[in-house]
Amino acid sequence: MLLNELDLPWTPKYIPFTELKTPVYEAINPNGRLLSIEDPNTGTTIWESGAILEYLVAEYNKEHKLSFPAGTTEYYQAKQWLIFQVSGQGPYYGQVFYFQYLFSEKIP
Template structure:
């Protein structure tokens, strides 16, 4: 079976983890076809055959034997290991590689789960559980505090340059008020992290992805209103 694009990415337009992969594909100049799944469809048998965890994103590399990778930060590592010879989003030094992996693990084990649980209990859980909301909002602030402690001393997380470690944090930080609350002042509470976020979000491939996300949200809102 021939494919016009190199990659197919199964994703949901509202799922933050999907967009970090889009950012990397854009920056690396790789062609892809998004396949949007409804949240109810991520567990369908066709998708689970590709991704046994039944979550998004899932990436298929058609030019590498239809190789399948899932878990968003694992996808980022695959992309830079395989398609970033010029190190646009990666580093060369072994110690810096370890630091890059460290930040990706922190994003995957810290930011994603805590921000996600805060969003769930604040907006989607069928009953209000104030203790859960407070717990995860406190943890979200703690994650931002870790970033602030580093970014107050340097411009990027690794190697003095933009890497996948930086772009991995953008999708969740981009919806931070939904995570912590409308009263949250990102710039005031974590000024260095805010400045870094704005800078990374303005990178062409990231900006393009964020604009596409907003476009898709607007289209879905029109469907609901119709």
């Protein structure tokens, strides 16, 4: 979504789960997990959703169309919500998805 908001062209790559824990993918993301991006404009590879968002904003949002200037109160408040999402809300939603849709045993 952020790539679209920044009007950046992008091409998704399908990576089967069976290929995540392989040396080829772990060279891109040592955790062997999704999400990662490879920026052809800079040669930069970034993984982890929060780091990807911060990279894209820093690299391609110089006019602050979608962010706030560094050092402002709004900048730190936006960073606060990003960290809340990636460290709290995101992992909890991941657990809900796992136990509701992937874990076959129903525990009362």
